Amino acid sequence: MVTSEDDKLPRILVVDDSRMVRASIVKLIRGRFEVREEPDGEAGWEALLVDPAIDLVLTDIGMPRLDGYGLLERIRASRVSRVRDLPVVIISGDEDESARERALALGANGFVAKGAGSVELLATLSSLVRLSKAQHELERSRAALASQSPVDPETGLASAGYLQHRATQGVSEARRRHTDIAALVIEVDQFDELVDRHGAHVVQLILRKLSKMLTSRIRTExxxxxxxxxxxxxxxxxxxxxxxxxxxxxxxxxxxxxxxxYREERIRVTLSIGVANAAVDGRNTVSELLGLALERAAAARAAGGNRVVADAGEVDAALIERELGRLVSIDNALRQVRAGARAEVEAQLPEIIAALMPLLELLESKTHCGLPLRQLEALKHRSATDGDDAEATRTSI
Incomplete structure (x- = not known):
């Protein structure tokens, strides 16, 4: 017999250090719920991490190792949404109003006194399980809608599905037009530490600020x-x-x-950025291009963060200056040749060859006119090696 998800009994984690109390609860709710029992808050917490089928937590307050308040705090502070959003009901023999207020302030969804009849207990558990399932259905519907929408309703940025769609189009167009396309993965350094130090709410505000900054700096396309x-x-x-x-x-x-x-706090963040370019890295699919950018962001983070990593390793201002200098030298070289200053151009030939090589390779692949690519490549490397030796000599002096 096949059992569907709807036919399964809701699974409740009962946490109490008294075996008799646990047995009494099981007797009251048997047939309506499936039960997992644990003797204290620490064991209950470990069960939550390994058992994704748990739909609700019913816990005592006074227990060894970790009490009910501590378990509730851990659940609500969890970074795993499945755990963080679980309904939690406190069951206690303490009728003190302050205990109820503290439990509710920590995020409890209900408070039931020990000795309460089966009607009250079953009504509380059933209503919370139904509410939790309705919320999960709503979240799934929102996620399905967001995957089809070009805009993520939470962030206001492009949805993951739309990014994939645009990336597929962009890679295809770049290949067709022999142009380039760049993918950047921008990661906030020490994210977990920021959450621990300032709280998830504050970190969300930081991400919103970064999102606005990024949006203001990019192009329409x-x-x-x-x-x-x-x-x-x-x-x-x-x-x-x-x-x-x-x-x-x-x-x-x-x-x-x-x-x-934020509230008298001064918060600084840094970024680790991975850069991948389809033309340079030879990536022809979206997943490969984004995956490479992701790997390089991880490499930047592993190197200490606050770094940019591309195909040649860490990027700094000096590297950009050298690359820009190569590009500008071609324009200068053309002007110098026209002016008759051939000797000055000959001194720049290694850089000029390196800059023009992708274009020459493309021309050869399209025309098959017999361009001496191997000889040019050898000349480029030989000149570069000579330059390195000369540089090493000057440095030693």
Whole structure:
């Protein structure tokens, strides 16, 4: 016989250090609920982490190792939404109003006195389980709707589904037009520590601030999405490696200097950014391009954070200057050749060859005209090696 999800009995975790109390509760709710028993708050917490079938927690207050208040606090502070959102009912022999107020203040959904009849207990548990299931259904509906919508209702940014759609289009167009497309993964450093120190609410405000900053700095044709709790993903069509790295570096620097204030607190954050470009990295699919940017963001974080990592490793201002210098040298070289200054151009040939090589390779692949690519590549490397030896000599002097 096949049992559907709707036919399964709701599973309740009963946490109480008294075996007799647990047996009494099981007797009262048997047939309406499936029960898992644990003798104290610590064991109850461990059960929650490994048992995703639990629909509600019914816990005593006074217990060894971890009491009911401590268990409730852990549940509401959990980063796992499945655990954090569970209904929790306190069952206690303490009729003190202050105990009830404290439990409700910590996030309890109900408070039932020991000795209460089966009608009251069953009514409380049944209503909370129904409410929890209705909320989960609503969340699933919202998630399904968000996956089809271009805008995430929570962040106001592009939804994950729309980012994938735009990325697929962008990669295809870049391949067809022989242009480039950049993917950036922007991660907030020490995210868990920020949550622990300032709380989830404050960190959400920080993410909102960063989201607005990012949105104000990107173009209309760019697509920004919140990739995970601590990460943003940015897709930029028509952007080459140097431009995407330069943008990432400016963004990292701007956030590093930013000081956010919240209730007399001064909060600073830094970013780890991974950059991938389809043309340079040879990635032809969305998943490969975003995956590479994600790996490089992780490498930046592992190196200490507050870094930008691209295909050649960590990006800094000096690297951008060198790359920009190579691009500008071609324009200068053309002007110098026209002016007859051939000797000055010959000194720049290694950089010029390196900058033009992708274009020459493309021309050869389309025309098959016999361009001496191997000889040019060898000349580029030989000249570069000579330059390195000369540099090493000058340094030693």
């Amino acid at each position: 760019d697509t920004l999405s919140q990739h995970s709790a601590s990460q943003f993903a940015l897709l930029s069509p028509g952007i080459d490696r140097v431009s995407s790295c330069a943008f990432a570096l400016r963004l990292r620097s701007s956030v590093e200097k930013l000081v956010m204030g």
